[in-house]
Amino acid sequence: MHQKQRTAPRRRTILAAAVLGVIAVGASGFYFWNQSPLGPGLSESKIRGILVDAMATPTNAPGSACVNVVGVRPLPTDVYTAFLDEQDKIVQGLIKHGLITVKRVSASGDGSPPQPDEKPEDASSRMELTEKGRAYYTDGEALIGSKLVYTAKFCAPGLQVGRILDYSKPGKNPFDDNPNAVSAVKFEWRLDRATADWAADPAFYPQISGFPSKHEPDEWQTRHIMLERKNGVWGLGDRPYTIRW
Known part of the structure; x- marks a missing residue:
């Protein structure tokens, strides 16, 4: 008799513990989902993770981490030697x-010698x-005067992402017809000469200017960038450095 009376409360205790465990797991899962690129929300840590992943691809870097050869159509291509x-x-x-090769060719465009x-x-x-x-x-x-001209753009590797200084509440941009949620983010970034490889060559200065100065080794650049939630996933928006509001 006493054994049966003790068993019922014990079962209720075990059941309650199991329910709390499921709730805890569910809450934890929701948090990690929400903080992943698939989740709808944004936070400083989530934004920083998105930017770190994006900047691992050099061509996602801000313009100050890149060097341009103006007047060059998408490579490979023939270009006026005078431009070069x-x-x-x-x-x-x-x-x-070792990023490009250049050789003189005929102006006829057939690849023959000049x-x-x-x-x-x-x-x-x-x-x-x-x-x-x-x-x-x-x-x-690139806009040269009033003319838009092609450029060959080369961006430095090893870009570092610092603090997330500010970001707008995710929502639809009221000034365009893009239906996706977007957020304008202000973040810190810089280049490191130890990891920038070819881009650390002074030949590319001042176009590439994202390195800390000798006098301010802890110096960071700042930039705004647009994040966009496409197909349920947060990432860089189209033309991410054009803030359209």
Whole structure:
């Protein structure tokens, strides 16, 4: 009799403990889901994780971590030699570090050697990526005066993400027709000469200017970037450095 009376409370205790365990596991699972890129919410730690992952791809870096060769269509391509001569310091730096190859070709565009009767202003060169260069290259555009021109853009590796200084509450941008939730984020970043490889070459300064100075080794750059929740996953938005509000 007494054994049966003791058994019932014990069962209730075990059941209550099991329920609490399920609730705890569920709450923990919800937290990690919410803090993952799949979750709807944002926090400083979640944003920082997204940016660290994104910046592992050099071409996601801010413009100050990149160098441009202006007047170059998407590679491989023929380009006026005069354009390259005007940017010789940068071009030679990219060649020296094994990111591109450049050779003189005929202005006819057929890849043949240059012809002796070509006009100097028609002189052309063939620019191509090397296997190493592919990891750092993207085609871009630059506004020169009132004209938008093609650029060959090479971005530094090893970018470090610092603090998340501010971010807007996730929501739809009222100034465009994008239906996705977005957030404008202000964050710290910098380059490290120890991990920047070719980009630490002074030949690329001042285009690449994300390194701390000798006088301020703890210096950070700041930048705004747009995050967007596409198909239920948070990541960089389209044209992430264009804040559209």
